[in-house]
Each structure stands twice: as C-alpha cells, then as structure tokens.
Amino acid sequence: MRHFFVVSGQADDVADAVGRLANYLAGTYGNPVTETHRLGEGDHSLTLLVAGSRKELMPVVCVDDSSGSWLVGVGALLSKQHCADLSGGALADLCRAQRPQDHPVIDQLDAAFCIAAGAVQTGHYRVVTDRIGTQHVFAGAIGQCSVLATSSLALAQVSQPGWNETAVGEFLATGSNYGTRTLFCGIDKLPAASVVSIGPTGIQRQDKYWSIAECDEGSDAPAVEQMASAIKDTIVTATDTLGHPVISLTGGLDSRIIFAAALEAGVSFDVFTTGSTQNADVVIAREIAATHGITHHHLPPAIRTGADVLQRSLLLSDGGQDVIEYARTLQFHEQLCGKFDFSINGSGGEFCKGYWWELLWPRVGARQPLNIAKIVDRRFLVHDWYAALPGTDNRENIKAALIETIRQENRDLQDRPNTMQLDNVYLTLRMQRWQGRIASATGQIWPTVSPFMFRRPMEIAFATVPKERLRNRMSRRLNEYLSPALARMRIDAGGPALPLRLQTAHLFWPSLLAATRKNFGKAGRRLSGGAHDMPQSPQSQPAESCAGLAGFSQVADWRTLKLYDAAALAAFTAPYLAGERPLDKPFGRLLTLEMTARHAGI
Known part of the structure; x- marks a missing residue:
C-alpha cells in the first residue's frame, strides 16, 4: 500500500477530515507507516497525510523552509533526491507561474507519476499528472474540505458518496471507467498531462501541458534507430535509479524488444513468465533466456483465490479492476518483489503497431x-x-x-x-484507465517500469508515418535492428519476429496457418450466433477454487442488490456460486462492485 492525501480548508474541518482518514488507514491496513505534515493554519489550513505498508513504499515528501514550498509525490522513478532537486526555487516558481503548463520543471518528470506542490500557509497547490495519466489520483471532498487522494475507495469510505450509476453500468459493460469518472458521485480522476490548481473549495483551473498533437505526424526520421536508442536509455535510467530488474518476457513482439534492448544496454537482469509449463509464452521465453544465458523464472498460474487475496486485490485496484482478475497479477508480483528491485514490462508496445x-x-x-x-x-x-x-x-x-x-x-x-x-x-x-489502473495498483507493491510509455519512445512511435506502423512493421523492424539472431526465433503466433520480406517469407508459414485457423474459428462463432457470448478470461477459474466466495453466497444480503433486479441477479449468479460456471469477467465485475460497496459502506 502507498497513498497520499492532501486536505485543505478551515483548520478544524481539516483536522477532522485527516483524523477520519487516519482512522480508515489504521482500520484497513492495521499498522501502516504514516506521516502527517501540517502546512497552514486558520482558513488556509492544509495537511499532508502519507502512508505506506512499509517505509520504502512511502510517498516522497519534501518541505523546503527557505522557499516556503512543499511537495508530495508518487512514481516509480520519483526518488527523495529527485524531489529535493525539484523543490526550492523551481518548485516555488511552478506554484506561482501564470502558465504552469509551460514551466521547465515539468520536463524533468517522466514515466508514471503524480506530484502535488504548493506554498506553505496558502491552502492552495498545484498537481502535475503524468502524460498518459497512468498514475491515478482523485479529487473529492470530505465535509467542507477539498481532498486530493491516490485512493478513490478511501475517499468514498470516509465521505460516503452515492453511486455514479453511469459509471457502474460502464464498469459492468467494459471492466473499466473512462474520462474522469469513478464509481462514486463527486469523486473524479484528474486528467492526464495536466497541471491542476486546487484550493480549499476544490479544483480552480486545469491546464494541459502535453498532447499527442505535439508529435510530428508522418515524420521521415529513422524511427527504428531512434526508438531502439530511446528504449535502451529508459532501461539504463531505470536500472541506475532502482537497481536490478526482472523483465516480463512472453512469446510476443513487445517484451522481446525490451529483452533485446536490455541486452544491448548491457544491464544485468532476470526474466519471468507466467502460465502453465506447456504455455507458448513460457516455452518460448525459456528458449530465449537459455540461448542468451539469462536466468528465467517460471511462475505457474495462481488458481486459488482466498478472501485475503481478494481483499488485497480490491484495495490495491481501488475497486476499479476485476478483483479476481487482478488477484492473479498481484500474486505474481508479490512472489517477485522480495527477490528483485523492480520489474520491467512491454506495456505500450502497441504504440508501434497502429493498434x-x-x-x-x-x-x-x-x-x-x-x-x-x-x-x-x-x-x-x-x-x-x-x-x-x-x-x-x-x-x-x-x-x-x-x-x-x-x-x-x-x-x-x-x-x-x-x-x-x-x-x-x-x-x-x-x-490511461485500464492499463493505468493495473499499473497504479502494482506500483503499490513495488516499482514497475514500462519503457514504451516514457515520453521519448512514445513520441517517436506516434510521429512515425502510418505505413511504417501497420501490421506490426515497426515492432518487427525494432526486433531485427536490436538483435537479428533473436528476431529469427519464433514468436507465439508461430513465425519469427522478423519483418516479412521475400527472403524471410518461408519462415512465416506457421503463423499463416495459425491465422487461418483463428479466422475460421471467428467465422464459426458468428455463424453459430456466438458473437455476444460471455467474455471469458483466458484463465477463468472454477468456482470451487475461489475460497473467497464463502461470504457472498446469499445474494439477498448483497449491498449492491438495489442496483439490480433482485430475482434476475439471483438467477444470474446462481451457476457461479454453485460451481457450475467458471468465474469469468461478468461475475468478477459483479463481485468487485459488491466488495466495493461493503468496504466503502455504501
């Protein structure tokens, strides 16, 4: 766990709100590490409350007495020294700037992060969100106080809002919320790439500091060479800051690019893959690691989900992610975090593909x-x-x-x-909302880094002419550029990671057969009327393997019953609770909402 709260308003109201938040943290997490910083009095009172499940996970806090400014932040690369460098005069300038979105201090920030900074004794401050909005942070209110929080669930439990019915339906339909919506009325996610000015009465101004429109569309620059260099640079930066990583390696194109870039950068690392022993990702990753002398860690799929794991999943994902689905992810990272300093993944590789x-x-x-x-x-x-x-x-x-x-x-x-x-x-x-929710959750376990989602690789990808990104061309050329030998090894689709050319065409027949089978399967499902079947998770698990369901067997007692037709809900959930249907995404989303309601008390 890793959270911060910025509470501003009248002194007595702030003290009450901070006390309620502190009680929530103690009641939910037992004995977390917490710090409280009171940075104002009277009508301009402001207090920072930061918490972590262990000291090394605590948000970074800097209070600079000489300039009268303060900063609190979270982010994989946001170190105490980094924040100390940002504080002082530069930070005070950001707090006073008429056009904060143009301030040079923002250029020093990259990857997933959120910082809030202000001047002591004013009750006003500015929040800077990362370019994608990966690090989730929320604005709301507790009584008469405005509150900035890294947890919408904590805010909801203390402030007791109602359901946002559109967001509830959206979550059931898609598994996420979008825009600024959360499941709760009056609690909003802050937008990406923004400088948000907040005072005792709430948000006063929002300024965008970055947009995809800044990318030079259709650039003729040598994108593959630039991208390879940019990814290597991000990996070196991350390892210099954080230490020894473990890289998620699969049978796909994106994680292979990260693997090859790490080899080229000369950093020390291990790799891991999740899945069964026969899983294509596991088999291919093991072959790649063995060929290059890299230690490979195989993590079998987690198939049992107890009540404690489901509860950790809920708290980490803030009620914004299917708790059964995320429970698998958190268990993998909990196994790894004691052995390595941080993890690296290929998220954002889609930017190179014209997704x-x-x-x-x-x-x-x-x-x-x-x-x-x-x-x-x-x-x-x-x-x-x-x-x-x-x-x-x-x-x-x-x-x-x-x-x-x-x-x-x-x-x-x-x-x-x-x-x-x-x-x-x-x-x-x-x-921003689906991948960002997972990244924000996992970042509370330990640091995670996605090189494709740093500013320079992202801008290079989006500036590349469309014809160079179509049909995975850029991804395949990146693999070939970084390591021709590695690119010749098979991927999960059956062929190599090389670009398709006349001289390489003979290597692609396995992927052609796989694509043909896939297309015939899709056609068959359409002909049989299966286009709108229940969305199944690749690892939907049998109900009997989920010990955490014991407290949910009586649907009549569900707090969320008022959101549905009671008879329809009972009929829909009966096969799951009886162990007759695998625990797929529909049930996972229903369970997530019910657990959210019970935890928040709404």
Missing part, C-alpha cells in the same frame, strides 16, 4: 473525423451480457457517455489524420 487501425480501413490515415459510435461498439461495448440483469441494461446511456468522452479527448484533433485520432482514443481511454 485498432483496422477499424479505419480503407481510409487509414485520412484527415477525417472518426466514426466514434463504431469505435465504441467495436472496442468498448463488445459484449451485452449485462442485459440479463434488468436495472443495468442502460447500454445507450453508457454508449452516449463513452462517445462524449472520446469527443472531448479528441476535440483538438479534428483536422489531424484519423490514425492520430484513434491513437489518442487508445492512449487516453484504454491505456
């Missing part, structure tokens, strides 16, 4: 507005399983909210190529 661009065919790269309704239907509201629960069948409301969110995120990109517009949808919705 979702098939939805633009045959007008890929055209300067025309997106068909937003099509994007929502094909990439967000793919399944309609929740229609079986009367009371949650508000698909049109959810769709309208998603369309408006995308419209707002893309409002300054209407004259840009549709590829950039769709990249921005993927970046600001999928990566």
